[in-house]
Amino acid sequence: MTIRKRLFISFSLILLIVTFIIGVFFYTIYNLNSINYQQNHRYDQLIKVEKLKEYSNSYSWVVLDIITDFDKIQIVDKRINKASDLSISLSNLKTIVINNSESIEEKKNLVLIFANFDTMLNLIKNELYPLVINQNNDFNKFNKKFEELNIDTQKLLEKEIKYLQDKLNQTQNKRENFLDTIKLELVILFIILFLFSFIISSKIINEIKNKLDKLNQGVLQLFKNSEKTIKVDIGENNELSVITENLNSYLEKQADIIYSREELLRNISHELKTPIAKGKFIIEKLENKDNKILKDINTIFYDIEKLTSKLLQREKLNFAVLKITKFKASSLILESLSKLSIVDESKVIVDIENDFDINGDFYYLTISLKNLIDNAMKYAIEFPIRINSSKNEIYIENISNKLSNDLIYYIQPFTREPNQVQGHGLGLNIVNKILSLHGFELKHKYKDSHNIFSIYF
Template identity: 75%
Template structure:
């Protein structure tokens, strides 16, 4: 399993625990809201029942006032009306109070309380009022009956209040117990999360250290035994194996470069054999005959050798080139490239600057690019002038000549040229390609209207 996959699984597991903790948090809020709602409900019910005690006391005072002033019918009627109003208020609250009861026991108790209130109302409106009208003045039997029902109601109310108070205390205790449990659960979850993170990270770090140690041993073995690749078992399906694989690819590439250079040296020796052999032949002819043409030919041969050597050195330097980047105009690059060629007949070149755009690159190396392309255009042109054009972040070098017989990729290889081509060594376009590759610019070729067109794109 890759380290990335292990980290992903570990992170998912930790994320799951965090999600669980968040879930516990919201569960806590939900339950606390539920408990608070229940607590508020019981508190409101307790207030309602407390008011019923006030009604009970009010009935007692009404009876007391009626008996005290039984001979004053106006006061009696006023007290009877007050009793009716109290009973009307009780009737309005009856359903609400009973419906808000939480248990059958509480409901039955409340029904009994309201039944007693109805009895009290009946005693006041009928028996007590009749006694007042008869003006007998004997309220003993009434007092006993009313006192009994009033005391019974008071007891029922106190029982209900005690019941509700106990329920309130239970809710408060439940709330506190719930909070204590949640606190403990959260502490445990955080400890588990910490331990899990520590164990997972320790295991992954240990595994990475062990694999890095193996990789280091493989690198040391590489230098010690002059191996071409790192030979070490990092294990399957992990990132360090990918790193090792990439390192080995790099080492193999370097090995290929070395082999390529060896091949290049062999090609160089092959290319130098011809001018050297010609030089030897000419020297032998000089020994037999003094001829200025032969001396001129020898100079040409050795100039050719010098030119080839310079190009090979120039190509080799590109393998270690460090670009000195700066900004300059395309016109400056074209003019500098032309000045390096020292063209005697300026009518052979037409320069057309349609767009003098900015170029960000190494001025020296890019001058070599244009110089080589212009030099080739001059060498192989069937008609003059050749055309150099600048527009749309591109420089075009055009000449009237035969179309190339192969794709461009063929000619950017070292020592490749047209089969019937005698001039040059096949290194010019290779150098051009290498410099543009360093800049990440492009070289393109097309043939149109008898023109070979080489395009350098600076985009």
């Protein structure tokens, strides 16, 4: 399993725990809302029951006023009407209070309380009021009955109030216990999340560290035992195995480069044999003391020196570090021409249509353009050659024979035309190497008896 997959699975599990914690949070909010609603409901019920005590006291005051002013019929009628009004208010309150009861016992208690209130009203209307109408001031029997009923009602109300207060206390305790439980659960979940994350992270880090250690051992073994590839088992289908494969691919390419250099050296040896053989042949003619022969010897060794210089130049390009600067196309063309030391300037026409900016290594680009101009001068059938700068491209064209192969053939080292005598087949190879380092492109086309080489910047 790849490290990425392990991380994804670990992240998914951690996300699951976090989601569970969020779920616990919302569950807590939901339950707290439920508890708060229940608490508010009981508190509202308690207020209503407390109000019933006021109704009980109001009935007592009605009875007291009637007995006190029994001889004043108008006052008695007002008190009777007040008792009726109290009964209507109680009737409106009765349905709400009874429906808000939470238990059968509470409901029975409330029904009994309201029944007592109805009885109080009946006693006032059916027993007390007739006594007043008949001018009978013997209220002892009525007082006794009403007092017993009032005391019983007060007890029932006290019982209901105590019941509701107990329920409120239970709700508060439930709330506090619930909060304590949730706090403990959240702490435990956070601890589990931390430990889980720590264990997974440690395991993944240790796995990466072990694989890196193995990879490091493989690299050290590569240097100690002159291995061509890293031979170490770090598993399959993981990121480090991919890195190891890429490193081995790179090392194989390096081995190919080394092989190419060895082949290049063999080619160099082959190319040097011809001028050396010529030198030996001419040296044998030195007995004639002919100045022409000495001149030929100088030419041959100059040829060898030039070949060696180009080979060294080509080799340096393998390790070149570019110094990027900004300069004009015209500066590059003029500097390249100055390195050629052209005696007859009429052989070259320079046409700067667009003097654009170039970002590159001025020294190496001068070498590449100089080689192209040198080839154009060397193989031209007619003069002048033309150098043109236009639209991020420099063109070098001459009137010459059409190339027998495509450009890709000539950018290989030691390749040239079959009938070509001069040159070593390294010029275009060096040009292409320099341009490749810059990310520029070498182009060629043949049009109207003109070979046109161009550098596209």
